[in-house]
Amino acid sequence: MSAMDPTEVFRQEASELFEVLEGALLDLGQRPDDRELVDSAFRALHTIKGSGAMFGFDKVASFTHEFETAFDRVRKGEIKPTQELISVALAAKDYIRALIEDPQSTDDIIGEAILDDLRRFVSADQPAAPVAAIAEAPPLSPAESKQAGWHLYLEFESHILRNGSNPLDLLEDLCKLGPCFVVPITDGIPFLDEMEPEDCYLKWDVKLHAACDKDAIDDVFMFVQDEMKLTLSPLEQVEAPAPAPLFQLLDEEPVAAVEMAAPAIEAVAAPAAEQPAAKAEPKPEARPEPRAEAKREERGIATVRVQAERLDELMDRVGELVIAQARLTQLAASGSDLSIKMIAEEIERLASSLRDTTMGARMVPIGSLFGRFRRLVHDLSRDLSKPVEFVTSGEDTELDKTMIECLADPLVHLIRNAIDHGIEDTATRAANGKTEQGRIELAAVHSGAQVLVTVKDNGGGLNTARIRAKAEEQGLIAPGAVLSDHEIHQFLFHPGFSTAQTISALSGRGVGMDVVKRTIENMRGSIDLSTRSGQGTTVTLRLPLTLAIIEGLLIRVGEGRYIIPLSAVEECVELTAEDERSRGRNFLNVRGNLVPFLRLRELMAASGVPDRHQKTIIISTGETRVGLVADQIIGNHQTVIKSLSKLHSDVTIFSGATILGDGTAALILDVAQLVSLAQSKVEKQHINEAA
Amino acid sequence: MALNPMEPKWSLRLPADCSIAAIRNVYELIREAFGRQERLEIDCSSVDKADVTSIQLLLSTAKTGEAQGRPVVLTSFSQSLRNTLRRAGFASEALIDQHFPQKKDGI
Secondary structure (H helix, E strand, O other): OOOOOHHHHHHHHHHHHHHHHHHHHHHHHHHOHHHHHHHHHHHHHHHHHHHHOOOOOHHHHHHHHHHHHHHHHHHOOOOOHHHHHHHHHHHHHHHHHHHHHHHOOOOOOHHHHHHHHHHHHHHHOOOOEEEEEHHHHHOOOHHHHOEEEEEEEEEOHHHHHHOOOOHHHHHHHOOOOOOOEEEOOOOOOOOOOOOOOOOOOOOOEEEEEEEEEEHHHHHHOOHHHEEEEEEEEEEEOOOOOOOOHHHHHHHOOOOOOOHHHHHHHHHHHHHHHHHHHHHHHOHHHOOOOHHHHHHHHHHHOOOOOOHHHHHHHHHHHHHHHHHHHHHHHHHHHHHHOOOHHHHHHHHHHHHHHHHHHHHOOOEEEEEHHHHHHHHHHOOOOOOOOEEEEEEEOOOOEEHHHHHHHHHHHHHHHHHHHHHHHHOOHHHHHHOOOOHHHHHEEEEEEEEOOOOEEEEEEEOOOOOOHHHHHHHOOOOOOOOOOOOOOOHHHHHHHHHOOOOOOOOOOOOOOOOOOOHHHHHHOOOOOOEEEEOOOOEEEEEEEEEOOOEEEEEEEEEEEOEEEEEEEEEHHHEEEEOOHHHHHHHOOOOOOOOOOOEEEEEHHOOOOOOOOOOOEEEEEEEEEEOOOEEEEEOEEEEEEEEOEOOOOOOOOOOOOOEEEEOOOOOOOOEEOOHHHHHHHHHHHHHHHHHHOOO | EOOOOOOOEEEEOOOOOOOOOOOHHHHHHHHHHHOOOOOOOOOOOOOOEEEEEEEEHHHHHHHHHHHOOOOOEEEEEOOHHHHHHOOOOOOOHHHHHHHOOOOOOOO
8 A cells, every 4th residue: 555645635635625615705605794604715725825835836825825815805804705706716716726736737827817806806995004994993992902912822733834834924914913023932842853843843922012802813823723722811001112013124134123123022032931921821712622622633533534546445345255255155055054154144244234334435425516516507607697596405415436426527417408508598587477596406315225316497497399399300209209298308318419509618519418318327327307397497317325336136037147226126026917918018017007018038038948927027217117027036135246348338238247146147237228228119119009 | 955075064055945845854864964973064055945844943953962062053044044034033133042052154
């Protein structure tokens, strides 16, 4: 196992921080007064800046610093984040991302232009000088009026530098509040042999000669407040004039700095070095809260970052174990040794529990995916001049990480379609008595062994007549053929099918929905459309929880054995003599409903004599049900999915294979493909009947 | 950045990057120099990236040298290092002398 490249760690962390930043910026557009969002955006920026500098991404650090500085007036509440400002801030975020992920693609001129825009927006409503801002502050209470400033003691946790935080930047920010005297406390510096060079050992004693309020100081340390001790005590009014500020002196001649600052430092340094006055009598509110410390500890052990490949490897191992366990169980069942049977049962139980735990470790909340679509909606809404409200729910719903990765592109297509084709322009909406702002809902919910992801819009709904006309024009159906609306809507998933009258950058080329369907079906999921004219369209994706190990139903057809994913199985019925007599029509009567069925013996070209009592397994994808006729239902089976070789890649009715307890292989049936096959047979029958 | 025996005094020139990204290498260099030299001169003229870790390492070096009775002379503080020292509060000559008694051509 190799250690991870530190810059790669940074890239991954930055990627997560970008999501937080983007989410906060987008939310800020909706809730400009939410201070927590501003703080959250700043925390993300600050960490990107600090970590970037630490890992040698100097351009990232300097650009982010400029971004932070320009955005600082938002943080101070001096200006409100307008939509324009949010858009520029998002562009700045994209630029930082490019600087990290693909620096060759970036151009300093673009970066500078973004910063100029940012500065222009934030300085458009320039307030009076900071002095005036202080003058506007509420008058000090009698107790406070004697206060000449603050005495601070700063002690950071040893790991703070590794996190990318820089105490010197914080000291500099503190000194912006007013004349500031910083005295380093060096008694914690160890000998060389005992030193961890990346740890923080310096502490500081600071006298801030400014009548600012405590919140202003807290603001300076807001990003690191959980990782430091900060004690604050008011400085009493002293008769001596406030000494010159340290950071005003930095650019002056060194001699001047020494002459002016030295006496004050000497005076403060002595007590501070021994025991900081503020630490001796800490103010109650300044004492680090035990709860915060407990929280820090909790956070320390709450998560461990693991490479995704290792989780895949672990899942593979568990898969092998499940197969070996199946073999053991079979072996134990064939013998009469009771103790072996007991061990086999115990191992079966443990393997099953290990499988669940491992699968749980691979589960990721779908919210991590939803977050990125908010930007998509924001940008499309702006580009198409269609105000759209984007609502998400069920972000905590967990799905296998591989599924989450595969789901991103299909959802991008669906959301684009919903905004471009679904949501009407504002004039049309107004004419139809709708609100000007359209609405897209993205939701996820658990449903048995599946997760349902829905994309719902409140637009005009699908134009069934136009879809039908297009399908007839393309020769997909015979003119005048009797088809339900649901069947007509399925043409949208046909390759190259588009009803858009114009091709835009977003859609209209007919490439997309068929790819979406294929991708979802490759994940052993299904896609379903429902629409109401004038009210909108809902696209529902049904996805299995995982792609690695599934519960399957083992069946026999002739001599071959096959697995049907149990999540798709609705029920099993016996093929009656009446159903048998319907040969040629292939419909079952299930409690009064006609369900088409496929004879797997015919499909698999099975040899030998069929079993006398054929069984039918009713499977479903979405709202479509199909029966599969098999010779025997053997039982449920923990199915470790193995990919098919390239030789079998064109056999569409199988989605994979598995190894059974006796070491033989069984093919896994692709439910979506079988349903589609049955449907096409039904359609052909319709056309023949119509002809 | 390596020890140069051709110079009249054994000296270790610190590399340009003494920030946290490279501090462990600098730390190893100094420890190695400590193990090999009786008298150590550390040339800080090339340092153009410094931060808290650089200051701490120099402080620790000075402290260790003093405790072991082996003088460590710090020479030619670069502008970058001086700025970092000032930002950390080492704003006066007196304060720097207090912590780096063996400093030469100082700030």
